[in-house]
Amino acid sequence: MLVRLVDAGHSISTIASRPDAELAALCENLPPERGSFARSAQERLSRGDSTQSPGSNQRMSALSDSTGETLAEVINSIRHFNLDRISECLARSQELFHPRTFALEIIGPILSEMGVLVDRGVLGISQEHLLSVQVRGALGAALEKLDRGMRNQPHALALAGAEGDMHEFGLLLGAILCASRGIRPLVLGPNLPPQDFAEAVRKSGTRIALLGTTPLPPGEMPRTYEEYLTELESNLPSETELWLGGRGDVKLGSLNLKRDIRALVTLEMLDHALSKLESQEKAK
Numbered sequence: 001m002l003v004r005l006v007d008a009g010h011s012i013s014t015i016a017s018r019p020d021a022e023l024a025a026l027c028e029n030l031p032p033e034r035g036s037f038a039r040s041a042q043e044r045l046s047r048g049d050s051t052q053s054p055g056s057n058q059r060m061s062a063l064s065d066s067t068g069e070t071l072a073e074v075i076n077s078i079r080h081f082n083l084d085r086i087s088e089c090l091a092r093s094q095e096l097f098h099p100r101t102f103a104l105e106i107i108g109p110i111l112s113e114m115g116v117l118v119d120r121g122v123l124g125i126s127q128e129h130l131l132s133v134q135v136r137g138a139l140g141a142a143l144e145k146l147d148r149g150m151r152n153q154p155h156a157l158a159l160a161g162a163e164g165d166m167h168e169f170g171l172l173l174g175a176i177l178c179a180s181r182g183i184r185p186l187v188l189g190p191n192l193p194p195q196d197f198a199e200a201v202r203k204s205g206t207r208i209a210l211l212g213t214t215p216l217p218p219g220e221m222p223r224t225y226e227e228y229l230t231e232l233e234s235n236l237p238s239e240t241e242l243w244l245g246g247r248g249d250v251k252l253g254s255l256n257l258k259r260d261i262r263a264l265v266t267l268e269m270l271d272h273a274l275s276k277l278e279s280q281e282k283a284k
Helices: 002-007 020-028 036-046 056-062 067-079 083-096 099-119 125-148 169-180 194-204 225-235 267-283
Strands: 157-162 185-192 208-213 241-246 261-264
Touching: 067 083, 067 099, 067 125, 083 099, 083 125, 099 125, 099 169, 099 267, 125 169, 157 169, 157 194, 169 185, 169 208, 169 241, 169 267, 185 194, 194 208, 194 225, 208 225, 225 241, 241 267, 261 267
Parallel strands: 157 185, 157 208, 208 241, 241 261
Antiparallel strands: none
């Protein structure tokens, strides 16, 4: 029912907490035709959008969902602890959509919506953890599949999170965006000391070091982002570019570094930067 209601324009945040009887009543007033989400998916396939997975033109007639419908389906499934259904939705999305679409339009919105619903008390912490396990598995599988085609390439971009920051989904999503553009990522994970980050960059020969950041309560990290960046930057090779991702509270104006930092607040900004990097590599 959530799928039909979202397809008709309802916000998941406003309807996810309603009992099934109310959802059924809302569905009774819906028109029979398919809504905008489904139409946009069909139109995207019919014109051969470049964000499709290879071979998806042959599956056009089988496509009955879209990114918006998938979001509704996943949230509805986690409400009822239907883990098998979540796994099926994510697997189907990986098959149907290009990895960038999967990262930016499927997983990113699912995680954002889940955070909103947990904050509002609509969903519980256990449901958030269950979904996290499913998403982590889906992202790992997608990244492994992309990496298999780049095994002979050197790693070009290293991603990590600072000490005390345990969030990893932004790093995995960023890595998928990298790999989808032929830029091999080195995922070092969250909670990494700056000296270890710099050492990994030196030994792997990656040209770009990307530090993911998260808005965290004061005192949750052993040092501030400014302190972390200062130590990281002083230990990186001089030719390494330093990128900063995410929405963490970083006062870049207070830093006195020897190199510029490229701030990329959103995944879309990161993807744009990677697009330019991809074009530069192809022009060589």
